[in-house]
Amino acid sequence: MIAIEARGLTKKFGNFTAVDNLNLTVEAGLAFGLLGPNGAGKTTTIRMITGLIKPTAGTVKVYGHDVSSERSKVIEKIGYMPQKFGLYEDLTVEENMVLFGRLYGLSKSDSLQRSRELMEFLDLKEFRNRLAGKLSGGTKQRLALAVALIHDPLLLILDEPTAGVDPPIRRQFWEIFRDLNRKGKTILLTTHYMDEAENCDKLALMSSGRIIAEGSPSEVKRKAFGGDIVEIVLSKPINIDLQGVKVMEAGDGRMKLLVDDYSARVSQIIARFGPDLRDIRPVHVSLEEAFIKLMRG
């Protein structure tokens, strides 16, 4: 099933094009990451998907419903957590949750019930009566997530849910996200932390309003370099003339190769060099390196 389908999505602010003819397909049940530096157009894209702003051109469908013409159906499906904390700082954790539950049409008691469940799930119980404005960054984000979950939506759209949050708490967030995935929920999130993006099932790398690469983290990396990077150590210099293998760097015996598909070529390489091959290992590339490579073209 397709959770989000965007076609030709474009947003212009005056002369400036923040999102440029973007196509995006998010399959249901995945954690999909929209990755890119500040100003890439992630928030703008997300706001068009939620229907908070109208696209200059293009269409978005959420679980098959058109965002502009069937917004009420779309709203039911989406739990949204904005980049900027958008809850009431002068209301308590519980009051915020109950309020939004009621705005989704739950009765007061149902809303309270649901809030209690979510406080349990997200470890918010001890903050129940604390004013939202008095919460720490991580707890605030958990509250925002709780409010996004209050009507049990299928799709969670989280704009930088872990921005400004310490790494251990970020890991905790990812456990929650995975838990939600297991419950059948789709997550679309944005981040500018490249390391965090490794956790996503699928990624779309954004830069200047465009998607420059898409796929699972390893696919994205392979696309960036045109293959897998392998380091080999040879006992003597040998000319390399294998199909699908290119030399990137050559030192005295130690070489970096670019292989179109490591898992397919590894046996050929071993067979070709035989006993002269002292060592062979794939080189781990970070998404950051991939991103930089992609940006340089």
Add this chain to the structure above:
Amino acid sequence: MKFTAVVEKELRQLIRDPKTVFMVLLMPIILTILFGYGYGGRTSFPIAIVNMDQKTGGYTLSDQLRNMFDVKAYARTREEAVELVRKGRVYAAVVIPKGFTEDMIAGRMTSLEVIYDASEPVVAQSIMQMVGVIVLQFEIWASEKFKTFSISPLFYSVYGPGAERVENFLPVLMGTLLQLVPTSLISVSVCRERERGTFEQFAMTPASRFDIILGKLVAYFIATISDVFLTILIAMLLFGVQFRGGMLDLMLLSSIFLVCSLSMGLLISVLSKNQLQAYQASIFAFIPSMLFSGMFTPVNLLSDVAKIIGHSLPLYYYLDAFKAIAFKGMNLQLLTYDLEVILIFTIIFSILSMDLLRMRVE
């Protein structure tokens, strides 16, 4: 009924904000009391004495009163004394009855009337206590000298000029309470939500902007109208302001004008970029209302231009109707013209603001 959730939320936020609580709930009450007391405390209490006894007993008591009070006047009759209190020349008058000395010598029980200004409740309280002390001392002195003697003080209340001060101040207070306070409250609150991004979370729920607006309107209506009620109550009970017209008419008129002010606040909020602008615009809209709607200067003393400005503002019609009901005893049915104008303003403000209101921030 999603808006009821908004009403609750707004009232909660309202009582949690000390500045707002002060502005909405306390300021009008404090102002009424300040005005009623003619600004500030008293150290000496001017009183009058009516000595109908004109013998030893009466003179001795007068002497003792002089020690404690600033005796400003001596009246010959009770009526004269009442008039002095009513005009605010003195806060109280003590009437020593005829035959006071005979009663004292014979040890017969007698009475002492204290006429006090009930529009100065704190002063009245002090005076009563002081008179009590003097009476006790006098009883002891007389009982030692003659026979056991007791005086029972009788207190009689008269409303002095405090009532009039409050009465004159009431239109000013009502104008502030029903225009400045609600317009600034609602416009600032809408702008705050827009600025903080809370409207965005709202916009992702099935609640419509009407739920939110209605919720805000109802919450601020409840807060402000209970304040109006309290203020009127204080004016009546504490200062003895006499309303000639019906309380229900007064509350109904105030409610309608309050809705008008709230819709004006909404319009201000959609026209302002931020909270500060909304607040300034609310004050700015209030200034001509204050100057030209008969709050301070009676309308017939204004220049023609000022009159025209005054007449083009809703507050003028409210104050006109308020004074007519409160002090002329008219009822609301006779004031349909004022009501109609206020309603027209309300409709215009509401339509404009509803049309312009965008919760989604581009």
